[in-house]
Amino acid sequence: MSSSYNVQHAPVGAFASFTLGSVNRRGGFASQVGRPGGSNVYIGYREGNGQFFCLPYFETSSAPGSEVPFGVTLTYDTQMRRVFGEQDIRRELGWATDTIRAGRITFTLFSPFGAIPDPRTAPAAEVAQRCCPALIARIELDNTGRAEPMTGVFALDAPSMRDLESTSGGQLIGVAHARRWGFACRPEPGVRAFQAFSPENALEGSADRLFRLGKTGGLLIDVPPGARREVWIALGFHEAGTITTGIEARYAYTRYFRKLEDVLSHALDHREALVREAAQRDEELASSPLSPAQKWLLAQATHGYFGSSEWLDTALDDASPPAPLWVVNEGEYEMMNTFDLTIDHLFFELRYAPWVVRDVLDLYVDRYSFRDEVKRPGAPSELLPGGVSFTHDMGVSNHFSPAGDSSYERPNLDAACFSHMTHEQLTNWICCAGVYIARAGDEGFLERHRGLFAELLTSLLHRDAPEPGARTGVMSLDSNRCGTGAEITTYDSLDHSLGRARGNLYLAGKTWASYVILAHLLERCGNAAQAAESRAASQRSARAIVSAFHEPSGYIPALLDGSSTSAIIPAIEGLLYPHAMGLLDDNAAEGEHGELVRTLHRHFQAILKPGLCLFPEGGWKLSSSSDNSWMSKIALCQHIARAILKADLSDDGRHDEAHVRWQIEGSGYWAFSDQMQRGVPVGSRYYPRGVTAILWLDERSAGAKSASR
Template identity: 40%
Template sequence: MTKSAPLSGQLSFNAQHSPMGAFMSFTCGNFGTRGGIGLQIGQPGDQEVFLGYKDGDRYSDGTLKCLPFYTAAVNRSADAFLVEQAGPAEQNVKPDATPFQEGEFTRSYGWASDVWEADGLRFSVYSPFGAIPDPEKENRRRMREGLLPAVVARLELDNTKGKSTRTAMFALNHARPGSRILEADLGKGRVGFAFRREAGGAAELFDYTKGEKGKKIDAGPFVFMRWSASDGVRKRYNPVHLLGSCPGFGFEVPAGKRYGITIALGSYLEGFQTNGMDGRYLYTRYFKGLADVLRTALDNAGKMVIAAKALDEKLAAAHLSAEQKFLIAHATHSYYGSTQLLEVDKKPFWVVNEGEYCMMNTLDLSVDHVFWELEHNPWVVRNLLDNFVRHYSYKDEVKVYTSEFAPTTETMQMDPSQTPPPPDEAQLKRPYEKKPGGISFCHDMGAHNNFSPQGRSSYELANLTGCFSYMTQEQLCNWVLTAGCYVAKTRDTHWLKGQRHVVEACLESMIHRSGDVGFSQFDSTRCAGGQEITTYDSLDHSLAQTRNNVYIAVKSWASYWALKLMFRELGDGSRQKRCEELAAKVAAVVSDQAVDGVLPAIFEKANPGYASRILPAVEGCMYPLYFVNTGWAGHSLDEVYGSPSERRMFEVLREHTRRLLLDPERRNLFADGGIKLSSTSNNSWMSKISIFMHVTRRVFHLDADPAIAEVFQKADAAHMKWQTEGSSYWACCDQIVSGEGKASRYYPRIITSALWLE
């Protein structure tokens, strides 16, 4: 069996362990900080995770030796912690565990697992994933399996060589009050605890002395709840105090034995959880409550572990470097932590929350998640497309400016942890005429469980020229490309026919925004005085402005390809032809912009972005590749670049990429070798780097050049460190400023790295 190899770099980083669609994570791994079970939040939970063993039986005075997942394990916030957890008259209880030191343990991180080993102790968390079942098609059993809002873990202690009993334990010390013992019947020999009505754990005990299969020990583990893990384990008379903050499980392992507990960690949020539209978790249709969830998770644990190991094995077997595999695994863990499958008006409603920001179904993320989702559960993509049309589409006009304009502010390096610059006054005052626009889609559907009013995002504001402005053109492309990918993968022409009017409106809207060149020339009137921006919202001028932006131009080209193929399916030859012409036109204009083999980021000489060199210029090439690979295009990738202008654009983009990657001044690389998306900004997005690398390999085959292969290899190593060192508390992090996760943390979007598996 191909197992995930132990990690060799920094082991202290958080991983999210999440079921599918429950907006829940069990998070641990970063030393000395809180984590545990977090629900509906864009950051790790508020529990200390105590995990370890001591010599002697449970009542012995031995000191617990624990993995360093509690605050006092790192000499830093212990004092604050003590004040925080203070309870009635038990306030100054000192955590009396000793942490394992680095070097005393290993960590193996798989696609669906995370395994820590130290001195006979083994802790593994499993979060298998797969197809999220479609409630309109699947039976109850499959729905319960697929939507089970729980992960499973195993804590094993090998005492086969020991001379006396050892005691192992797992506990969560909560910062908020409300822990309790779960009194419900969980099955024979099983015990449980909970936090109020919303989350909890359950465990059962096995003897693994004679092998991995294990033999159930009916006596089961013991459950405790005091103000500290060590107290709970040791107290002979009152192991459970209902006022305690730290519930947990323990078990004694006699000399000569290897015992382990299987732990289910789950959640259950009943009733409406969202506003604007009343949404409850779809899993509440299939589970009666928390006890049902935890019982089921223990019942299914064996299957879940096997499924997780199979996934680990699959990733381990991929022809990728260790760093690449790590990034894919890490991205997958965080992706599922942001997923939320609701039921609104008795219909399923798919939401991916935007990491730390918790914006709901941010469309410029959705378009990146689409490859993964179509691989696993295409129906959620259809659900998303429909919900955007039904609730979060709008019609605008466009602003045709009647004066020339050059930005008054200089290209600037923006740190997303700093206040964005004020709007560009020159732009705000620029006169314009209104012309017809058309359909587009909101940036998102709301934030933090608050659906925004219909036709409006939580993010976008008028009269801005940078961050928080409208992304009308880009979101139009995003819906078109997502729809194209959906049809490419599923060939669901029934759905496409139902959306014919939308697809037609999208083409019209693209054209209205495009002037003579075929891609974004005007801003939406929704901006009022402001201007549209791109998804790279805190980058510099090279990617802020939508108009005449090379990234948007190529993405528009790809959108015409998607539209063309959809009109082909719809039998609309005339519009198919129109799209073909527009694609060719855009390609010609883009190609014409190259200077010395390189494309400017903004095709406006007076714009500071004109001097910027950006790698996302090629991002749009991803989509035709997908249309070809799925067989939908019906021809090879060569034919995508079959027209003279498209062939020319291909060459220009390839050369642009080659030059940027091999730039002797290394303007598109960070000092550590990581990829710098714009030559003029220290902001980089890992999710976008992943797409860029994929296109570079699979469209342009530039990695055949050993020099570029080496650049990529070094970049992968740097990218892994961005996660494990630069952003260790925040699990998978997208937006990196010079190697440090400054924004877009705890983020789903890096799932684009799974493209590398193709």
Template identity: 45%
Template sequence: MEQNQQFFHAHHSPMGALASFTVGEFGAHGGMGLELGAPYAGNVFIGYQDGEGVVNAFPFYKGAKDQSERYVQKDDVSSLKEHIFEDVNRDYRWATDGFAAPGISFKIITPFFDIPDPQLAQQQKLQQACCPAVYVELTFDNTSDQDWTGFFALQGDELRWNKLIDGGEQGLVGVSCRDQIGIASQHPNARAFSHFSVQSALSKMGNNECFMLGPTAGLMIDVKAGEKVTVPLVLGFYLAGNVTYNRAMQYYYTQHFTGLQQVLAYAVNHFDDYAAIAQQNDQQLAASKLNQHQQFLVAHATRSYYGSTQWLFDGTESVWVVNEGEYLMMNTLDLTVDMLFFELQQNPWTVKNTLEQFVNHYSFYDEIFHPDQPEKNYRGGISFTHDMGVANNWSPKGQSSYEMAGLDRACFSHMTYEQLTNWVLCCGVYISKTGDAQFATEQRGRLIDCLQSLLNRDHPDAEKRDGIMSFESARTEQGGEITTYDSLDHSLGQARGNIYLAGKSWAAYLAIAKVMQDLGEQQQAELALTAAQRCADKLADSLDPQLGYIPAVLDGHSSSAIIPAIEALVYPYEMGLLDAVSEQGPYARYISALKTHFSFILNENYCLYADGAWKLSSTADNSWVSKIYLNQYVARKVLKLDIADNVASDAAHQRWQTIGASQHACCDQFSSGKPIGSLYYPRCVTNILWLQE
């Protein structure tokens, strides 16, 4: 990794705990945060005091940029010289994140693995999967002829610490705050401390190592001259009791751990097991055919996904939630459909769990209207909400936290049509990938309802259908629907007549047809296939020979060019419907038109930046990298277009994360390489598909 890209924040999270040890940016706040949509506003101190009394530390705290090397005079009467490591080597892999400076190195270990189905798995496997801890291997290499004191500490204005009690039996040494976060080790020479600051503790102000008024706490260890010492330590998280509102739920880990102390003990005792899993994760990514930039992007996305996950228990069964990064919206359906491929690889039960939650709590039947006759409503059909709530507050049944009536194709309007396609696509891909015949049978009637709802939103009169969305949901109250690209211009933000969304409806029809065929519902399958053909023909016919591509919105006015015209091909491809995406198949004209479209626009005149980075729309300087990753896969793997394979593009997208978004962990929404929203975000795991190339 280039030196100027070494310092950037990254999530380091257990699976399903909505918790993150965020660290890595030079001179920025970070630390252990619970249920946050941003890095914790604290400081991380890792380093050692050498034999000359100099405090050497990594620059992972606010103000480090101003403290490269200076004397510090504090109220606590310490007067120590500080030296901040600026030449730091970082080794960023899939499940480990290593930092090295003279005399010191540390590795943050965040293993991930298949989360077993809670209804089927053994209790010990579930306990292993839900343990809310992060693992750190801290090494001091004292080649000098004087003794050192090493330290690992956290600081926060509102934090007050206590020494771990009853740790003797387990050999645990450490500190905790409010029984919610803690640091622990079994190393025999480690000692716990809390004080005003690391400096005040090292200055031995007073003779109380655990001074409870201090907001800084952690572990210290003496390192003799010529000695090399490695200290394994764990960072534990724990929230007891109900943590959600309107529908009371607890964290699933409370079913296996009675409190923070037990989490820390279990994590310390199984440190080597988790470290071995992380090593396997790292080796798997390193052995892939991905270039170094792609490997980085996969690792970065995976961390942010797990940092947003929440494995809950409602008193009867597990409930899976992925929070929407900085916004903390719960199970946003237009993210679910993109994270689908990662979850199906890791733990398919979470996809089924989310689909069932939408059916049971966040589905509805609506009416529709045509913009030319907004006062006249027609029967619409079933659809699903944008999300399930926000910041642990479950929305009322059939409502989201995001969607608002009375808006015309503007941010926060309803996404009724897109969420309908999203639920269908998740359902179809899940059934195809897992072979879950029981779930398919259970959803038979619902999928038939979804088919009719899609058809109605094309046109209630079957004779007037042209394959794409023409009617709006009455939930908008005479407004207009939008897509997941909610803050973009009409090229991708508007739902009606949008070729991105039309492609998803084509894929949804194919998904319904596949499930219906397998269930023996031939009449419904034929109805869906007819609709898919109608949609494909409409889009193929819309290739404008004068423009050289298909305009983004089929309204007779748009001239925007968009990359996501090809996006929906991923769904039939992943369902194994290879004939559907072939130039020799039933939708050959459509596939050929998409190839022509994409080949024409992937250049600096339309959808490329000068450095090779992709731009989703020619008329909006606003891109979501999760969608770029997805469309890269489609262009390379499905359409087999060499033009989409460019290392310079991958390097540019890496710079977006490590330079542009260095303070926000993995981000999704960028303008010219600068993050403008969707910070701290989970959706970028669409790039898991690259491992199939």
């Protein structure tokens, strides 16, 4: 496997990353943007007065040293830099670490994560430890068997560089970019910070080691002959003040850390605990029954999730108690809490921060819900009763949209990108709420929204047909918010096999799941009549799906009216949410919903083959008529196929290895990418959604079987 790929090393909730690993590409620090950093990163060493050996994580448009800053020609030896090739590098990506070895240097980045405490109830010290926006790095230099000294280098270039020694009273040795990010270690003999025009300039040994006009800054580390040395470095971020509009909020960490120097000092003081937690996560993944390819995919996706996470506080003064606001930005698009990503992040967040799920669902109800009317196809002026639903997202680029609006949805688009996703977001809230209540046991949430559950049922029914006798259990009416257009699903960039919402097999499955969940919730709330109505609606949905099975082709067409006969894998997606609540047990094929489960099993087994829903190299193809396939949904559907359908995935290893190649060969620069067209990212880059792969850890016998292959 190639070692040339970026990883988005990120602290929890800072919307910031230190991205590294794509050969001959820039990376480094990036904050408040959905893309890798733009710095040349220099990590390496010089043996005696000889060549500078460095890892290949920078770009050069010309020979090193040929730049002419301030019109002054530099005089150092431009031939002294020797760059390691990919063949020289050995790399190991863990769940919370990334280790890179070449020559006599080993560089490790630690990105620890674990349970995220609710700041309203947890001790302040615990919250500060988790939200501290910093990473830890270790640079190891091996000069054993050598008679000359070695000088290690960790540096990068950026504008507005400054030293940290003078602003920390000598407690930090390092450099920073303005007040926003930087790196430092504690003072120790033989370690010194520098600023210069290039790392080679610094290695010349000038007495003026902090030339403040220099745009390259870093650390120099002396290693005596015959010795080994390791140095621990904190990499930190800090964005002060109010950083959002629409809803004003600051970063939660600013309550505990006033400036960048505080962040770096805290990380260095708590380094052992941070490294220990990273090792625990690594061991947890390493000891799981997942295959090597699955472990790599989950690790890469987890780094991407945290890189897009934003832990905010709407209490703008420290005297007020914390008022947390959690946001996950949509990768390169930077849309905030996009609902069709929220449902895919659900299982990861329930594992580490259930309060995040509750808060996001509550915010959708309080600010991003609305009431609409619905319309029949081709009759935009005939408005019929609709109901409650939710927006596609909460805003973009740290601007919260006005109440009831998203940044994405637009009218008068005929089932095309940027149209409304009203029905899908309705099902998303229901499925998320049901799983949250079942997993978190939050009776307060159930009681608080008991009146809403009845409204949600009415809204679902109205989007089927206004007349009870005409209802089929499948969406057939579009929101009037679409104007003359029609609704879409989360698969907005695919063709109509998955893009159009009305009569869509994928959305019919989630509608069935929503009715099943509402029946359960309404019954728990003592509303027996509406629970029975929801249960009857779920049976209609199941019949509509089962009756559409096309025997000659052996599967269910993507659009139930037959206008698209494509084969789609996400037909099975709706099964997940009742299963996660315990409403579908391990013998689901023989239970209350057995006919639906058995039919979807036949459908899935028939389409997972070359020419339909497999690419030639083994990657999964979500629709037989589109080459656009999404890794997050593949991971989710793999889990459903194994855990619920009990499908025979005898080629699991081949599939997952193909998906790893997509991420490395196709998306090496963009870290984790979701939307892949024949293995090349065409959108949804630098993305958080791949943490659907956390579901793999819930598998036992299936996972062990996969690991043994």
